[in-house]
Protein backbone atom coordinates (compact mmCIF):
# COMPACT_ATOMS: atom_id res chain seq x y z
CA UNK A 348 0.00 0.00 0.00
CA UNK A 349 1.26 3.47 -0.86
CA UNK A 350 1.58 6.21 1.75
CA UNK A 351 2.22 9.55 0.08
CA UNK A 352 3.45 12.60 1.96
CA UNK A 353 2.60 15.81 0.16
CA UNK A 354 3.70 19.29 1.21
CA UNK A 355 1.77 22.13 -0.40
CA UNK A 356 3.86 25.29 -0.60
CA UNK A 357 1.76 28.43 -1.06
CA UNK A 358 3.06 31.98 -1.44
CA UNK A 359 1.45 34.10 1.30
CA UNK A 360 -0.88 36.89 0.20
CA UNK A 361 0.62 36.79 -3.29
CA UNK A 362 -2.39 38.18 -5.20
CA UNK A 363 -2.43 41.52 -3.36
CA UNK A 364 1.39 41.69 -3.48
CA UNK A 365 1.37 41.45 -7.29
CA UNK A 366 -0.81 44.57 -7.52
CA UNK A 367 0.39 46.66 -4.54
CA UNK A 368 1.07 49.56 -4.58
CA UNK A 369 0.43 49.16 -8.30
CA UNK A 370 0.59 46.21 -10.73
CA UNK A 371 4.15 44.85 -10.80
CA UNK A 372 5.92 44.23 -14.10
CA UNK A 373 4.87 40.83 -15.46
CA UNK A 374 8.45 39.91 -16.40
CA UNK A 375 9.49 40.40 -12.77
CA UNK A 376 6.67 38.14 -11.54
CA UNK A 377 7.61 35.47 -14.11
CA UNK A 378 11.23 35.68 -12.99
CA UNK A 379 10.32 35.42 -9.31
CA UNK A 380 8.02 32.43 -9.93
CA UNK A 381 10.51 30.47 -12.02
CA UNK A 382 13.32 31.14 -9.53
CA UNK A 383 11.08 30.08 -6.66
CA UNK A 384 10.35 26.82 -8.46
CA UNK A 385 14.06 26.27 -9.14
CA UNK A 386 14.91 26.86 -5.47
CA UNK A 387 12.11 24.65 -4.16
CA UNK A 388 13.07 21.90 -6.62
CA UNK A 389 16.62 22.00 -5.29
CA UNK A 390 15.76 22.40 -1.60
CA UNK A 391 13.29 19.49 -1.74
CA UNK A 392 15.39 17.56 -4.26
CA UNK A 393 18.49 17.67 -2.07
CA UNK A 394 16.45 15.75 0.47
CA UNK A 395 15.25 13.09 -2.02
CA UNK A 396 11.89 14.73 -2.69
CA UNK A 397 10.18 15.91 -5.89
CA UNK A 398 8.71 19.35 -6.55
CA UNK A 399 6.16 20.26 -9.21
CA UNK A 400 5.49 23.83 -10.30
CA UNK A 401 1.70 23.34 -10.56
CA UNK A 402 0.41 26.97 -10.72
CA UNK A 403 3.75 28.48 -9.59
CA UNK A 404 2.11 30.38 -6.71
CA UNK A 405 1.14 26.96 -5.26
CA UNK A 406 3.79 24.27 -5.59
CA UNK A 407 3.06 20.61 -4.90
CA UNK A 408 5.98 18.69 -3.42
CA UNK A 409 6.41 15.04 -2.47
CA UNK A 410 8.38 15.00 0.74
CA UNK A 411 8.49 11.43 2.11
CA UNK A 412 11.61 11.33 4.30
CA UNK A 413 11.51 15.01 5.29
CA UNK A 414 10.59 15.73 8.91
CA UNK A 415 8.94 18.91 10.22
CA UNK A 416 12.29 20.58 10.82
CA UNK A 417 13.34 20.06 7.19
CA UNK A 418 10.12 21.71 6.01
CA UNK A 419 10.73 24.63 8.40
CA UNK A 420 14.24 25.05 7.03
CA UNK A 421 12.93 25.26 3.47
CA UNK A 422 10.39 27.84 4.57
CA UNK A 423 13.02 29.95 6.33
CA UNK A 424 15.35 29.71 3.38
CA UNK A 425 12.63 31.00 1.04
CA UNK A 426 11.83 33.91 3.38
CA UNK A 427 15.51 34.86 3.36
CA UNK A 428 15.70 34.84 -0.44
CA UNK A 429 12.43 36.40 -1.62
CA UNK A 430 10.33 39.51 -1.08
CA UNK A 431 7.42 37.16 -0.29
CA UNK A 432 6.97 34.38 2.29
CA UNK A 433 5.43 30.94 1.92
CA UNK A 434 3.22 28.72 4.03
CA UNK A 435 3.75 24.97 3.99
CA UNK A 436 1.18 22.34 4.85
CA UNK A 437 1.86 18.61 5.05
CA UNK A 438 -0.65 15.83 4.37
CA UNK A 439 -0.18 12.06 4.48
CA UNK A 440 -2.52 9.45 3.04
CA UNK A 441 -2.46 6.16 1.11
CA UNK A 442 -4.15 8.05 -1.76
CA UNK A 443 -2.15 10.98 -3.22
CA UNK A 444 -5.28 13.07 -3.85
CA UNK A 445 -6.30 12.65 -0.18
CA UNK A 446 -2.79 13.60 1.00
CA UNK A 447 -3.01 16.79 -1.06
CA UNK A 448 -6.57 17.32 0.22
CA UNK A 449 -5.35 17.14 3.83
CA UNK A 450 -2.46 19.51 3.05
CA UNK A 451 -4.84 21.96 1.35
CA UNK A 452 -7.26 21.90 4.30
CA UNK A 453 -4.37 22.65 6.68
CA UNK A 454 -3.79 25.95 4.89
CA UNK A 455 -7.46 26.77 4.28
CA UNK A 456 -8.26 26.31 7.98
CA UNK A 457 -5.42 28.67 8.94
CA UNK A 458 -6.80 31.45 6.76
CA UNK A 459 -7.20 32.62 3.18
CA UNK A 460 -4.36 32.63 0.64
CA UNK A 461 -5.08 36.38 0.51
CA UNK A 462 -5.10 37.04 4.25
CA UNK A 463 -2.30 39.48 5.10
CA UNK A 464 -2.14 38.10 8.66
CA UNK A 465 -1.68 34.45 7.62
CA UNK A 466 2.08 34.16 7.16
CA UNK A 467 4.56 31.28 7.22
CA UNK A 468 2.12 28.69 8.50
CA UNK A 469 3.68 25.26 8.97
CA UNK A 470 0.95 22.70 9.51
CA UNK A 471 0.46 18.94 9.39
CA UNK A 472 2.52 16.03 10.61
CA UNK A 473 4.96 14.09 8.44
CA UNK A 474 5.06 10.28 8.41
CA UNK A 475 6.94 8.99 11.42
CA UNK A 476 10.17 7.13 10.66
CA UNK A 477 8.67 3.92 12.12
CA UNK A 478 5.75 4.00 9.70
CA UNK A 479 7.83 4.38 6.54
CA UNK A 480 8.21 1.48 4.09
CA UNK A 481 9.90 0.81 0.75
CA UNK A 482 6.49 0.88 -0.96
CA UNK A 483 5.28 4.26 0.27
CA UNK A 484 5.61 5.96 -3.09
CA UNK A 485 4.58 4.89 -6.55
CA UNK A 486 5.82 7.27 -9.24
CA UNK A 487 4.91 6.94 -12.92
CA UNK A 488 6.86 8.65 -15.69
CA UNK A 489 4.66 9.06 -18.79
CA UNK A 490 6.06 9.97 -22.19
CA UNK A 491 4.39 10.67 -25.54
CA UNK A 492 5.41 8.08 -28.17
CA UNK A 493 7.55 9.52 -30.95
CA UNK A 494 6.77 13.11 -30.04
CA UNK A 495 9.78 14.35 -31.99
CA UNK A 496 8.86 12.58 -35.24
CA UNK A 497 5.09 13.18 -34.94
CA UNK A 498 5.02 16.74 -33.61
CA UNK A 499 8.33 18.55 -32.98
CA UNK A 500 9.83 17.93 -36.42
CA UNK A 501 6.50 18.31 -38.26
CA UNK A 502 4.40 21.10 -36.74
CA UNK A 503 5.01 24.63 -35.56
CA UNK A 504 5.84 24.82 -31.85
CA UNK A 505 2.41 26.08 -30.87
CA UNK A 506 0.52 23.24 -32.56
CA UNK A 507 2.97 20.77 -31.02
CA UNK A 508 2.27 22.34 -27.64
CA UNK A 509 -1.52 21.99 -28.14
CA UNK A 510 -1.18 18.26 -28.86
CA UNK A 511 1.07 17.63 -25.86
CA UNK A 512 -1.11 19.72 -23.53
CA UNK A 513 -4.28 17.94 -24.68
CA UNK A 514 -2.69 14.61 -23.84
CA UNK A 515 -1.64 16.01 -20.46
CA UNK A 516 -5.08 17.48 -19.69
CA UNK A 517 -6.86 14.20 -20.40
CA UNK A 518 -4.25 12.18 -18.51
CA UNK A 519 -4.27 14.41 -15.42
CA UNK A 520 -8.07 14.38 -15.24
CA UNK A 521 -8.37 10.63 -15.71
CA UNK A 522 -5.60 9.82 -13.20
CA UNK A 523 -7.28 12.08 -10.65
CA UNK A 524 -10.88 10.89 -11.21
CA UNK A 525 -10.29 7.16 -11.78
CA UNK A 526 -7.12 6.52 -9.75
CA UNK A 527 -6.84 9.25 -7.06
CA UNK A 528 -3.42 10.11 -8.47
CA UNK A 529 -1.70 13.44 -9.19
CA UNK A 530 -0.06 14.09 -12.57
CA UNK A 531 2.19 17.01 -13.46
CA UNK A 532 3.66 18.22 -16.75
CA UNK A 533 7.43 18.41 -16.34
CA UNK A 534 8.52 19.67 -19.75
CA UNK A 535 9.00 18.34 -23.28
CA UNK A 536 6.51 15.50 -23.69
CA UNK A 537 6.80 14.20 -20.12
CA UNK A 538 4.32 13.87 -17.29
CA UNK A 539 5.24 12.55 -13.85
CA UNK A 540 2.44 11.12 -11.70
CA UNK A 541 2.32 10.40 -7.98
CA UNK A 542 0.13 7.33 -7.93
CA UNK A 543 -2.07 5.26 -5.68
CA UNK A 544 -1.41 1.50 -5.64
CA UNK A 545 -2.18 1.14 -9.37
CA UNK A 546 -1.41 -2.15 -11.15
CA UNK A 547 -0.31 -2.85 -14.71
CA UNK A 548 -3.87 -3.12 -16.03
CA UNK A 549 -4.71 0.31 -14.54
CA UNK A 550 -1.86 1.87 -16.55
CA UNK A 551 -2.94 0.10 -19.75
CA UNK A 552 -6.51 1.29 -19.17
CA UNK A 553 -5.26 4.87 -18.63
CA UNK A 554 -3.16 4.90 -21.80
CA UNK A 555 -6.10 3.50 -23.76
CA UNK A 556 -8.40 6.15 -22.30
CA UNK A 557 -6.10 9.00 -23.37
CA UNK A 558 -5.67 7.53 -26.86
CA UNK A 559 -9.44 7.16 -27.33
CA UNK A 560 -10.21 10.62 -25.94
CA UNK A 561 -7.58 12.83 -27.60
CA UNK A 562 -5.55 10.57 -29.93
CA UNK A 563 -2.27 11.00 -28.04
CA UNK A 564 -0.16 7.83 -27.59
CA UNK A 565 1.65 7.37 -24.30
CA UNK A 566 3.98 4.91 -22.67
CA UNK A 567 4.85 4.74 -18.98
CA UNK A 568 7.52 3.43 -16.63
CA UNK A 569 6.63 3.01 -12.96
CA UNK A 570 8.80 2.89 -9.85
CA UNK A 571 8.15 2.16 -6.19
CA UNK A 572 10.33 3.22 -3.25
CA UNK A 573 10.47 5.08 0.09
CA UNK A 574 11.47 8.41 -1.45
CA UNK A 575 10.25 10.25 -4.54
CA UNK A 576 13.66 10.32 -6.17
CA UNK A 577 14.28 6.61 -5.77
CA UNK A 578 10.81 5.80 -7.12
CA UNK A 579 11.23 8.38 -9.89
CA UNK A 580 14.59 6.97 -10.96
CA UNK A 581 13.19 3.44 -11.03
CA UNK A 582 10.35 4.80 -13.21
CA UNK A 583 12.86 6.34 -15.63
CA UNK A 584 14.70 3.03 -15.97
CA UNK A 585 11.37 1.25 -16.53
CA UNK A 586 10.57 3.79 -19.26
CA UNK A 587 13.86 2.93 -20.96
CA UNK A 588 12.71 -0.70 -20.91
CA UNK A 589 9.54 0.38 -22.73
CA UNK A 590 11.77 1.97 -25.40
CA UNK A 591 13.86 -1.21 -25.71
CA UNK A 592 10.92 -3.67 -25.76
CA UNK A 593 8.37 -1.53 -27.57
CA UNK A 594 6.02 -2.08 -24.61
CA UNK A 595 3.60 0.55 -23.31
CA UNK A 596 3.83 -0.20 -19.57
CA UNK A 597 6.80 -1.42 -17.52
CA UNK A 598 6.85 -1.77 -13.75
CA UNK A 599 10.31 -1.38 -12.23
CA UNK A 600 9.84 -3.96 -9.47
Ligand SMILES: Nc1nc2c(ncn2[C@@H]2O[C@H](COP(=O)(O)OP(=O)(O)OP(=O)(O)O)[C@@H](O)[C@H]2O)c(=O)[nH]1
Nearest residue numbers: 490491492493494495496533534535536537583590
Ligand atom coordinates in the same frame (compact mmCIF):
# COMPACT_ATOMS: atom_id res chain seq x y z
N1 LIG B 1 11.51 16.42 -17.75
C1 LIG B 1 11.95 15.50 -18.59
N2 LIG B 1 11.88 15.74 -19.90
C2 LIG B 1 12.35 14.79 -20.73
C3 LIG B 1 12.89 13.57 -20.27
N3 LIG B 1 13.23 12.82 -21.35
C4 LIG B 1 12.91 13.56 -22.44
N4 LIG B 1 12.37 14.75 -22.08
C5 LIG B 1 11.83 15.79 -22.96
O1 LIG B 1 11.03 15.19 -23.96
C6 LIG B 1 11.43 15.60 -25.25
C7 LIG B 1 11.23 14.47 -26.21
O2 LIG B 1 12.16 13.43 -25.93
P1 LIG B 1 11.80 11.89 -26.06
O3 LIG B 1 10.59 11.58 -25.27
O4 LIG B 1 13.04 11.11 -25.75
O5 LIG B 1 11.54 11.77 -27.64
P2 LIG B 1 10.41 11.04 -28.48
O6 LIG B 1 10.50 11.55 -29.86
O7 LIG B 1 9.06 11.13 -27.82
O8 LIG B 1 10.90 9.53 -28.51
P3 LIG B 1 10.38 8.27 -27.67
O9 LIG B 1 10.13 8.78 -26.26
O10 LIG B 1 11.50 7.31 -27.71
O11 LIG B 1 9.13 7.79 -28.30
C8 LIG B 1 12.86 16.06 -25.05
O12 LIG B 1 13.19 17.07 -25.97
C9 LIG B 1 12.87 16.61 -23.67
O13 LIG B 1 12.37 17.95 -23.68
C10 LIG B 1 12.94 13.35 -18.86
O14 LIG B 1 13.38 12.31 -18.37
N5 LIG B 1 12.45 14.34 -18.07
